[in-house]
Amino acid sequence: MSDFHERLRTFEGCTLVPETAGPDPVNTPMIRHWTDAMGDTSAVYRDDDAARASxxxxxxxxxxxxxxxxxxxxxxxxxPGAASPVWTELIALLDGAGFTSVVATDSDQEFERELEPGDVVTVEEVVESISPEKRTALGRGHFVTTLKTYRSGGEVVGTQRWRTLRFAPAPTEPPRARRPRPAINADNAFWFEAAREHRLVIQRCTACGALRHPPGPMCGECRSLDWDTVDASGDGTVYSFVVNHHPVLDAFEYPLVVAVIELAEGTRLVADTIGIAPEDVRIGMPVTLDWIDADPELTLPGFRAVEEGL
Structure with missing residues (x-):
C-alpha cells in the first residue's frame, strides 16, 4: 500500500454528513410531481383506495x-458554511496529488421499507472505502465510495452507496488540424463528390470529346457547355514537382512532396505524393492513384510510386 493511499484510508469511516432531517416530510404533492415527471402511472402512488386494495x-x-x-x-x-469539512479536506488531498477530475461511476440503493406521507426521513453519510490507485481509460485515480443511511423514526428505511472516480486526466494529444478547405463551387462540386466515393473523374465535352481539368463550365476546344465525365484509370507520371518545407501547417507532414501528375488520359492535376521521399521523386516517375481521406468531409487523390517491374 502506498503512503498516499494510507493517508486516504484514514478518511474511511469518517462522517461526512451527520444524521440530518430532510426539509419536508414525505408528501403527496411531491410524489405527484415526481411521478408526472417520470411518467410512472402506478395507482399506489396516487390513490388511497388502490393502495389499500394492495x-x-x-x-x-x-x-x-x-x-x-x-x-x-x-x-x-x-x-459555503454548509460544506462538510471532512469532504473538503479529502478533496483537497486528492486535488493536491493531481486527482482533480471526477466522474460518477455507479449508485447502489437498497430499500428496507416503503415510505408513506408524513414520514420524516433523515440521512447520515460516511466514507465507506477508498480504493488503491487504479488505471482507467480516463486516467489514474481512486474510487471513493460513500454510504448514505436513510432512517425514519430511528428505523433504517434504505441505504445508498455512491461511488465516484477521482482521477488525474490522462494526457491527450490535441486533434490534428484539418486540411484547408478547397474552394468548391457549382462548376467543380461534382469532382469532389466523386472523390468522396474514391472515384477520380475527368470532365469531358460531349460535343467534341475533349477532356479537361480543372473543371469548368465551357469546353476550351469547341466552346460547348455540354459535358459529362469519365473515370480515370489512376495511372500517371510525375510531370513536375516541388518539395514544400514552408510555411508549416499542422495538417501536413513535412517535407511535403507535391507533384503535377500527368494522367494516362492526358490531363494533369496537382496532388500530394504518398510514401515518396524527396530524394526519390523524379520527373517521369510512374505513379498510381491512392486516396487521402483527410477527414469525414474531405477526400483527395494522392499518388504512390509504381514499383519497378510492375
Whole structure:
C-alpha cells in the first residue's frame, strides 16, 4: 500500500454528513410531481383506495424517491458554511496529488421499507472505502465510495452507496488540424463528390470529346457547355514537382512532396505524393492513384510510386 493511499484510508469511516432531517416530510404533492415527471402511472402512488386494495394503509412514495426527501435546499447549497469539512479536506488531498477530475461511476440503493406521507426521513453519510490507485481509460485515480443511511423514526428505511472516480486526466494529444478547405463551387462540386466515393473523374465535352481539368463550365476546344465525365484509370507520371518545407501547417507532414501528375488520359492535376521521399521523386516517375481521406468531409487523390517491374 502506498503512503498516499494510507493517508486516504484514514478518511474511511469518517462522517461526512451527520444524521440530518430532510426539509419536508414525505408528501403527496411531491410524489405527484415526481411521478408526472417520470411518467410512472402506478395507482399506489396516487390513490388511497388502490393502495389499500394492495394491502397498504395509504399511498406510498416510489422507492426511487428515497434521496429526494433529504436533498438540500437551494439556500443550503448556496451556503459555503454548509460544506462538510471532512469532504473538503479529502478533496483537497486528492486535488493536491493531481486527482482533480471526477466522474460518477455507479449508485447502489437498497430499500428496507416503503415510505408513506408524513414520514420524516433523515440521512447520515460516511466514507465507506477508498480504493488503491487504479488505471482507467480516463486516467489514474481512486474510487471513493460513500454510504448514505436513510432512517425514519430511528428505523433504517434504505441505504445508498455512491461511488465516484477521482482521477488525474490522462494526457491527450490535441486533434490534428484539418486540411484547408478547397474552394468548391457549382462548376467543380461534382469532382469532389466523386472523390468522396474514391472515384477520380475527368470532365469531358460531349460535343467534341475533349477532356479537361480543372473543371469548368465551357469546353476550351469547341466552346460547348455540354459535358459529362469519365473515370480515370489512376495511372500517371510525375510531370513536375516541388518539395514544400514552408510555411508549416499542422495538417501536413513535412517535407511535403507535391507533384503535377500527368494522367494516362492526358490531363494533369496537382496532388500530394504518398510514401515518396524527396530524394526519390523524379520527373517521369510512374505513379498510381491512392486516396487521402483527410477527414469525414474531405477526400483527395494522392499518388504512390509504381514499383519497378510492375
Amino acid at each position: 394491502g397498504r394503509t395509504s399511498v406510498i412514495a416510489p422507492p426511487q424517491m428515497l434521496q429526494v426527501w433529504t436533498m438540500r435546499t437551494y439556500a443550503d447549497v448556496a451556503n
